[in-house]
Amino acid sequence: MRDHVSYRHPNLDGGSSLDRVLEILKQYWGYETYLPQQREAIACGVAGRDSLVVLPTGGGKSLCFQVPAMRLPGMAIVVSPLLSLMKDQVDALTENGIAAARIDSTQTPDERDDVLASIRRQELKIVYVSPERLMMNGFADFLKQHPISMIAIDEAHCVSMWGHDFRPEYRRLGQLKTTFPDTAIHAYTATATQHVRDDIVEQLHLVNPKVLVGSFDRPNLIYSVERRTEVLRQVREVLDRHKGESSIVYCIRRADVDDLVDQLRDVGYRVAGYHAGLLDRERKAAQNAFIRDEVDIIVATVAFGMGINKPNVRAVIHAGMPKSLEHYQQESGRAGRDGLDAECVLLYGGNDYGTWKYIIEQSESEQAVRIALQKLGDMSSYASGVICRHRALVEYFGQTLEADNCKACDVCFGDLELAEDALVVSQKILSCVFRLDQRFGADYTANILLGSKEQRILQAGHNDLSTYGLLSEFTKKRVRDWIEQLVGQGYLVKGGEYNVLSISERGWKALRGEETPRLLKPAERSRKHTVLEDSWEGVDRGLFDTLRVLRRKHATARNVPAYIVFGDACLRDMARRRPSSIEGFLEVSGVGQAKARQYGEEFVATIAEYCRTHALDRDIDPSVKPVPKPARCKKRTRATLDLSRQLAFGRFEKGESIIAVSDAIEKKPEVAIKYLLDYIAQEGLTTPEPWVDLGTFDRIADVAKIKGTARIMAILKEVSDVADYDQVKISIECLKNL
Ligand code: ADP
16 A cells, blocks of 8 residues: 555656656746756656766756656655755745755754645645755654655765765665655766766665766866966966956965965955864855855865855866865866856976875875875876876766867867977986886986986986986976876886886887877966857856846845856846846846746846946847857867857758757757757748748747747747747747748
8 A cells, every 4th residue: 555645757758748847947947958968867857767867066967856846746855965055955946936945953943843834735846855854753754744756865976885975874865765665766966986876776776767977078167287386376367367256276285275365365366265274163154255255266175165056166276286086076176067167277286296195194094095096196197197188087987078179178279388309308218217227216317317416316326327417408397297297198107105117018118119108398488278268258248247246236135145146157148138128038048937027127127227328239139149259268269169060050951950969069959059040040041840840830930920029938838838949949030031
């Protein structure tokens, strides 16, 4: 006998399960297309099939369960490990007009009773609970009395001991399947390792789960690595490219954090420091100031970041090398969660390796030290390596990068200059290691190559070696760099307690001239940096700033972070489209109906005033009127936009589907649709086949005759049984050509 109320889900294969989903996405969140894997993940939610969804930070995991929760009858339970995240998510949902609440230990008994009463009255669509609370005696029994649509487990890697964030209380979630046998369980994580994924499925007893794994590449992050020379200047250079926006600077040591905070503050930056040596309340204050945009920059040790959901971080700078690529990916991944371009700059210096080695050896067991040193070596290879940063990162996590050129890292931009005589230089270094019987470290080897007159060298008679002074025309820094690069590319290996250099098989090949290593000739001064592209296209920056002020006013009044009111991506789209009416305001990506109701009038009025005083047109449709790109971002824009647009046009000509084109140009379907609209406009197409069938087109045309082609939402309302938002837009684009 069934002992609790549960909803019977429509069949996943039935095809109709996603019928209202796009409408819900638009109505509550103001989005018109899915991010990669979202559609499939949402389909599992709607169909009630257990799933494990692995997407990188910023991949849009929350919507994977929030959208089905709105589609299904009953209430979804979301298990989340962090109180701050829960609060953030519930605030964001409430702002979007969704009945959501949380139950956690920070609430007063009265507040908790209110939520329980709402559950009893079946008023809520989504309830966030901590794992401890969910597994507490009697609570699951209470929930079972009410219709539960689904159970979503956020940050599901916490269930696995193999993950980096294991939480013992997550283990008990394994009982959920027994307690709620008829309710689908969906797990979400950004953790990339197979081991952890398998463990999640096992621990949660997922039944025939659909496992969806997205690409771990974050194409909107622009990676670069620089040798650290003058840290303050280098950090400021990056920060100044993002004036008035949010950045995080990571340092290895607390003392470095304190120093850098003082130095930056002295020259006028709005900055706060964060590390484990501060009092709890000081850390909280720093974190809150950052989340609420009261400071632009946070300088921190790795202690900072867990639970930070801030989507509009525009730069993550590592002033010192992290201790593993796992850490680097996680920390740098805090940039650009909103999908807009962001920069990740790693400044590394020769002593970072030694600093970490010392710290690792102090604090961990022998086996842990061995593993940690291996990871440190991989990190160091990345820093000194010269292969595409995106490729290096995804390959480290066991995935491949299809594109030859990521168009978003210093290597692919060609910002790094390669030494022309790399083979000869490498052979000199490798021979020197050989002549030293592979018994010395990098520093000593460099000194021999430079012809140092150091006492210990003379005493050892190493000044008589044939390789002594072979690279004396270069600086020590450069020779040391090259040795690290040879280690990074696997020509040399560091081993033993003193990091003694030895020659690998690959190194022997280079010595025989069968392989040529790539050695960098570091640019003397700062390199040309190329950031920010399509996401600023057509945006009036003055208007964007004006809207930011307005957003801040509302955020302060409502006591929520600014991004809960509107994200940066949304504000940019507002400053691009410049709507003159509420209807136009609803077209802005990220504006759902609740927000349009709440803020629409004031924002539209502000836009009107700004456009009047600056003589700007309003109601711009960015998909049909590409605006010239700002000069500052020429390189990336030219490289990505023109090429992919051309490629897309060629494929549309052959009648390829939007998904096929989006895959081919490696951009979101949203972008492919924009290109399709441009293509239709440019070619003057009057029928939308094969993207919209003619029957649907006729219906849309009939409604458009009455409503006018400008009123997309009004048309969609009339035809939503046969067409989605994109089909309406595509059809209207064709109607405009008639
Ligand atoms: P994750 O939890 O995977 O790190 P989030 O759920 O926080 O990612 O989403 C990241 C950002 O992407 C948020 O700003 C969110 O509003 C936005 N987003 C999610 N889905 C879409 C979509 N379909 N279209 C546009 N933006 C989206």
